[in-house]
Amino acid sequence: MSDTSSESDTPSGGLExxxxxxxxxxxxxxxxLRSDPIGLFSRVREECGDVGEMNFAGSRVVLLSGEEAQEAFFRGDEEQLDQAAAYPFMTPIFGEGVVFDASPEQRRQAMKNQSLKAPMMRHHAEGIASETRRMMTRLGDSGEIDALDFFSELTIYTSSGCLIGRQFREELTPEYFKIFYELEKGTDALAYVNPNLPLPSFWARDRARRRMVGLLTEVFERRRMNSESE
Structure with missing residues (x-):
């Protein structure tokens, strides 16, 4: 999704x-959006086609779907097709100045991270396959899974191992899953009105983020101490 704030932002000669x-x-x-996001996006495609505008509490958010629209988005200039403005609810989760709250230039610099380079991405694919097999061993010869719960847990394992490191992934405890769950609940669409409304889900989100920062700080501090002792 992308955000366009006013009619004056439409390039000269462009179409609304x-x-x-x-x-x-x-x-x-x-x-x-809060009650049935998939139904909403399906309705956009049915009524508007591959490009359709929604109104989220005054924010004009455009859904781009289909090959041509997706290509235009990914090849477009971020200053014109701003993805970040469509995700205000992510800033309280990741923090200020990072991910969607970062400037386009900062996001371009982040893509230079070694963990996102082609050789590492190929390595990540192997890690994701390994994590999947590891989780599937719980079923034995046969069994059933809840797809949502299974893939939510798998995503935590794979993203932690790929982006933070193998050691951190092996240190994951049930507390982390509770934290991730509380953070996910904090992605309420009401953040388009105000991401800091006095709502229980937002309070839980903020507590979970503080705890996650504390846990990650402990991990990084141990790494620093281990590297200094070597």
Whole structure:
């Protein structure tokens, strides 16, 4: 998704995207996003095609789907097609100045991280396959899984191992899963109105983030001490 804040942002000679029907006064399609996001996005495609605009409490957010629209997005200039503005609810989770809260230039620099280079990405693919096999051994010769729970847990293992390191992945405890769960609950669409509204899910999100920062700080401090002692 991408954000466009006002009509004046439309390039000269450009076309305004088709606007999705419905929506509430002030909140627009925000309540529909909270209750049925997949249904909302499907409705955008059915009514508007590959490019369709939604209103999230005054934020004009455009959904791009289909090959041509996706190619235009990924080849486009981030200053024009700003992905970050469409995800205000992620800033309280990741923090200020990183990921979606970072400037386009900062995000371009982050892509130079060694863990995102082609050789490492190939290595990550092997790690993801290994983690999948590791989790599947729980089933024995046969069994059933809850796909949502299974892949949520698998994603935590793979992202931790690939982006932070093998040692950290092996140190994951049940507490981490509770923290990730609370962080995920904090991605409420009401953040388009205000990401710091006095809501229980936002309070839990902030507590979980503080605890996660504490746990990661301990890991990095141990690494620093181990490297100094070698």
């Amino acid at each position: 995207p088709p606007v999705l029907s419905g929506g509430w006064p002030i909140l627009g399609h925000l309540l529909e």
